[in-house]
Amino acid sequence: MKLLVTGGAGYVGSVTSRLLLDAGHEVTVLDNLVTGFRAAVAPEATFVEADIADAAQVLTPGSGFDAVLHFAGLIAAGESMVKPELYWHDNVVKSLALLDAVRAAGVPRFIFSSTAAVYGNPVELPITENAVKAPTNTYGATKLTFDHALTSEAFAHNLAAVSLRYFNVAGAYISGGHEIGERHDPETHLIPITLQVAAGKREKLQIFGDDYPTADGTCVRDYIHVQDLARAHLLALDAATAGEHRIYNLGNGNGFSNKQVVEVAREVTGVDLPVELAPRREGDPATLVASSARAREELGWVPEKNTLQAMIGDAWSFYRSHVA
Numbered sequence: 410m411k412l413l414v415t416g417g418a419g420y421v422g423s424v425t426s427r428l429l430l431d432a433g434h435e436v437t438v439l440d441n442l443v444t445g446f447r448a449a450v451a452p453e454a455t456f457v458e459a460d461i462a463d464a465a466q467v468l469t470p471g472s473g474f475d476a477v478l479h480f481a482g483l484i485a486a487g488e489s490m491v492k493p494e495l496y497w498h499d500n501v502v503k504s505l506a507l508l509d510a511v512r513a514a515g516v517p518r519f520i521f522s523s524t525a526a527v528y529g530n531p532v533e534l535p536i537t538e539n540a541v542k543a544p545t546n547t548y549g550a551t552k553l554t555f556d557h558a559l560t561s562e563a564f565a566h567n568l569a570a571v572s573l574r575y576f577n578v579a580g581a582y583i584s585g586g587h588e589i590g591e592r593h594d595p596e597t598h599l600i601p602i603t604l605q606v607a608a609g610k611r612e613k614l615q616i617f618g619d620d621y622p623t624a625d626g627t628c629v630r631d632y633i634h635v636q637d638l639a640r641a642h643l644l645a646l647d648a649a650t651a652g653e654h655r656i657y658n659l660g661n662g663n664g665f666s667n668k669q670v671v672e673v674a675r676e677v678t679g680v681d682l683p684v685e686l687a688p689r690r691e692g693d694p695a696t697l698v699a700s701s702a703r704a705r706e707e708l709g710w711v712p713e714k715n716t717l718q719a720m721i722g723d724a725w726s727f728y729r730s731h732v733a
């Protein structure tokens with residue numbers, strides 16, 4: 410297939426591009442490099458440095474793209490509470506412009522990076538796709554808004570749309586001489602921050618809150634290896650059906666608390682990470698754990714690297730050779 414990957418210079422987008430290329434697809438990466446890294450784009454991909462709001466430059470009527478995989482977007486839940494306007498603009502306004510370009514170019518399939526943050530504080534665990542959607546942060550609200558846009562687009566204009574709701578992505582792609590991993594500047598996510606501390610790049614780790622209604626009082630998240638997550642996109646491309654908006658949660662179904670993450674990071678890195686308790690971060694749900702039963706049944710997706718040791722281990726190898 411001829412594919413356009415927005416955000417293909419970012420973490421999940423670059424790993425997925427690698428798998429798409431390995432599977433024989435033709436990949437064009439569209440990325441404005443505001444948060445992405447040019448070096449993360451596979452040399453075999455065509456690279457266009459542009460904003461998704463200008464996607465029509467690439468998605469011309471005769472361009473013949475078979476699908477768009479839309480990874481580009483802002484992803485920091487905490488930041489979305491202090492700069493909500495940025496999130497509404499980038500994740501919704503610009504994504505709608507991309508969707509206009511998709512429609513005008515007659516692209517039949519669209520795969521979207523949605524998030525577990527659309528659910529907010531779950532009423533029942535594990536979270537299924539039918540659970541109440543009540544995001545507690547602006548990030549989740551913007552992703553849910555675009556999910557709604559895809560539902561109506563599929564219905565009205567026969568798009569084959571799939572939203573993949575990622576839980577917490579971790580690990581790195583290390584295979585066949587390629588090493589692709591996570592780097593954000595500034596970093597806001599728990600695992601990469603623990604690695605920065607382990608590498609001596611940051612003095613200490615702050616844990617945001619220990620008075621949540623969880624076993625040890627710290628927030629619980631469901632971590633998924635980026636290779637498993639990327640693989641689901643290829644399955645979603647095959648499953649996408651005209652006129653339908655399919656939605657799949659992608660997680661392991663196991664929750665790990667922030668304190669447990671720190672313990673495993675200590676084990677993997679061999680560094681006794683200094684940790685300090687800090688106030689809660691605005692907008693954080695206490696527990697997010699996925700039911701991925703639908704993805705397993707309908708896509709045949711099975712996560713393979715589902716231990717924190719494997720995820721933090723791969724992230725640490727990438728971090729030491731490429732970031733530190």
Ligand code: UDP
Nearest residue numbers: 486597598599602615616617628667690693
């Ligand atoms: N977290 C933390 N200290 C940090 C960064 C994150 O305690 O320096 C916590 C955060 O409050 C949340 C969990 O780690 O409870 C996961 O946050 P992250 O930003 O990695 O992902 P999110 O779940 O927000 O997508």
